[in-house]
Amino acid sequence: MPKRAALAGIGLRAQHHTEILSRLPPVGWFEAHSENYFAASGTHRAQLLQIRRQYPIGLHGVGLSLGSTDPLNREHLLALRRLVRIVEPVFVSEHLSWGSIDGTYLNDLLPLPYTEEALGHMSARVREVQDFLGRQVLIENISSYLRYRCAEVPEWEFLSALVHESGCGLLLDVNNVFVNAMNHGFDAHTFLHGIPASAVQEIHLAGHTVMQLDGRDIRIDTHSTHVSPEVWRLYAAALSRFGALPTLIEWDAELPELSVLEAEAERATSILESSRAAAA
Amino acid sequence: MPPLRELQQRFASRLLQTDPASVLDWICSDGISALARVEIYRNNLHAGFSKTLELEFPVIRRLVGPDYFRQLTLAFLARHPSRSGDLHHVGAPFPGFLQQQLANTEYSYLADVARFEWAYQECLVAEDAECLNPQTLRDIPMDAYPNLRFTIRPACRLVDSPFPILRIWQANQSDAEVPDLIDLTTGPDHLVLMRTPAGFNLSRVPAGDFQLLTAFAAGQTLERALEAALGRDAQFDFGAALRRCIGLGVLGYTTFN
Numbered sequence: 288m289p290k291r292a293a294l295a296g297i298g299l300r301a302q303h304h305t306e307i308l309s310r311l312p313p314v315g316w317f318e319a320h321s322e323n324y325f326a327a328s329g330t331h332r333a334q335l336l337q338i339r340r341q342y343p344i345g346l347h348g349v350g351l352s353l354g355s356t357d358p359l360n361r362e363h364l365l366a367l368r369r370l371v372r373i374v375e376p377v378f379v380s381e382h383l384s385w386g387s388i389d390g391t392y393l394n395d396l397l398p399l400p401y402t403e404e405a406l407g408h409m410s411a412r413v414r415e416v417q418d419f420l421g422r423q424v425l426i427e428n429i430s431s432y433l434r435y436r437c438a439e440v441p442e443w444e445f446l447s448a449l450v451h452e453s454g455c456g457l458l459l460d461v462n463n464v465f466v467n468a469m470n471h472g473f474d475a476h477t478f479l480h481g482i483p484a485s486a487v488q489e490i491h492l493a494g495h496t497v498m499q500l501d502g503r504d505i506r507i508d509t510h511s512t513h514v515s516p517e518v519w520r521l522y523a524a525a526l527s528r529f530g531a532l533p534t535l536i537e538w539d540a541e542l543p544e545l546s547v548l549e550a551e552a553e554r555a556t557s558i559l560e561s562s563r564a565a566a567a
Numbered sequence: 568m569p570p571l572r573e574l575q576q577r578f579a580s581r582l583l584q585t586d587p588a589s590v591l592d593w594i595c596s597d598g599i600s601a602l603a604r605v606e607i608y609r610n611n612l613h614a615g616f617s618k619t620l621e622l623e624f625p626v627i628r629r630l631v632g633p634d635y636f637r638q639l640t641l642a643f644l645a646r647h648p649s650r651s652g653d654l655h656h657v658g659a660p661f662p663g664f665l666q667q668q669l670a671n672t673e674y675s676y677l678a679d680v681a682r683f684e685w686a687y688q689e690c691l692v693a694e695d696a697e698c699l700n701p702q703t704l705r706d707i708p709m710d711a712y713p714n715l716r717f718t719i720r721p722a723c724r725l726v727d728s729p730f731p732i733l734r735i736w737q738a739n740q741s742d743a744e745v746p747d748l749i750d751l752t753t754g755p756d757h758l759v760l761m762r763t764p765a766g767f768n769l770s771r772v773p774a775g776d777f778q779l780l781t782a783f784a785a786g787q788t789l790e791r792a793l794e795a796a797l798g799r800d801a802q803f804d805f806g807a808a809l810r811r812c813i814g815l816g817v818l819g820y821t822t823f824n
Contacts, residue, residue, distance in 0.1 A: 322653040326692030328721075330762070350652025356572040363652050388575040392649040393582055394657075395611050400593075404571050433604035434595045437568040472597075500607075501599045507607065 295555035318345035354385030400435035413453035427458035430508030443481030511540035526562035679728035686724035699818035713790035718819035775800035
């Protein structure tokens with residue numbers, strides 16, 4: 288998607304397929320979880336292809352387990368490549384995370400230790416996937432609830448080095464930056480200024496919740512609610528650094544009516560427009 | 568510094584509780600203990616796994632109640648952790664797991680209901696394929712009939728049970744009225760599930776038809792399939808059964824040689 292047409296989109300969920308096709312809501316694009324459409328056929332897959340005729344689609348993976356020290360899952364990669372060829376997505380993205388070991392999958396986005404070893408491994412894996420798909424992949428920063436003692440660099444330095452060594456782009460999840468800044472005690476703006484501006488091609492926004500552990504607040508990336516006011520402010524700051532970028536509203540748990548997501552996307556659109564006006 | 572692989576192995580062991588070796592010493596305990604931090608991920612794993620099974624087996628959940636269902640899913644996770652980055656596969660061994668858990672109990676019918684629910688899930692994502700055009704049968708020479716092989720369309724599943732599982736399933740749909748008690752002795756059920764562009768077709772078929780279709784699905788010749796059907800029902804009428812199967816749109820293409 289060209290940067291000049293940067294629009295706000297919505298995460299595509301099967302519960303909304305029928306309504307999207309009947310009403311064609313005025314949103315810029317949709318992003319599908321790749322794994323939800325791996326099946327060779329079926330109703331959801333057919334609906335995705337119908338939606339594809341009306342809107343740009345991004346493919347966002349959650350199960351490739353890029354950071355795992357297991358070999359890359361060939362079957363998963365083949366399914367992804369088949370889907371990419373059919374959908375011709377505007378973006379293909381995955382996460383800076385791991386989720387499987389010794390063939391067992393935890394089906395979660397688990398944090399990597401930000402070490403030299405992990406960087407070398409992750410860079411090689413991203414290159415392997417990009418070579419296999421024949422296109423650049425965007426890597427997204429995740430929310431995390433722990434840090435490893437062995438970490439050598441902060442997350443933003445690790446991401447920057449990953450961009451440098453693998454040639455990947457970045458999918459900046461502004462909510463995850465905020466969640467991690469609060470959970471791990473750093474300044475979210477330091478993160479934004481610590482990653483290479485030219486690499487960032489897409490932005491994610493989502494809601495999170497706050498829980499108490501050992502008498503302290505910890506923020507959990509639940510994708511179950513509205514984008515928080517602090518994250519909207521950080522989003523505006525991100526746009527002033529990175530320019531108006533395609534932005535996506537993610538909502539997974541306790542999925543509301545499509546209109547609620549449209550309203551969130553509208554809000555992102557108005558911030559995108561302000562950012563364009565300020566830059567003009 | 569722990570090697571990345573060892574760190575991942577210990578982390579996973581901690582989440583699945585398969586190994587006492589702990590990852591906790593490698594995690595910062597600033598303000599919140601390493602234990603509490605790792606528990607967040609363990610809870611995520613449990614919640615995600617239970618949620619996936621809940622969506623795939625809504626009738627089982629409704630029948631056993633949410634609390635026991637969650638217990639079952641966690642016991643299942645311990646036995647059958649996910650082997651794929653695509654969560655859509657995790658439910659496949661669940662009916663077999665229930666069968667083991669509930670064998671020789673009054674709840675053994677639940678395993679059959681679970682098989683039905685998984686068959687439904689499989690139909691949802693199966694490939695579309697043309698249905699058999701009966702005209703093509705006219706071109707087949709009579710002497711080729713014994714070696715004829717019929718296929719079942721990909722979006723079709725066969726499920727049978729000594730219990731009335733179709734009524735149980737229908738009575739436990741979210742939009743169903745509260746049913747009268749279902750007498751478990753009112754089976755058996757021989758069911759054909761099929762997804763079509765117009766929606767789902769759920770049909771009860773005679774035992775002989777079911778046997779015939781099961782043999783076709785296993786790739787057997789018409790001769791063998793007929794033997795199997797006659798073994799089930801001595802009065803089995805192939806012509807009538809074939810018309811019913813064509814009517815249901817269950818059959819795919821035929822091959823003979």
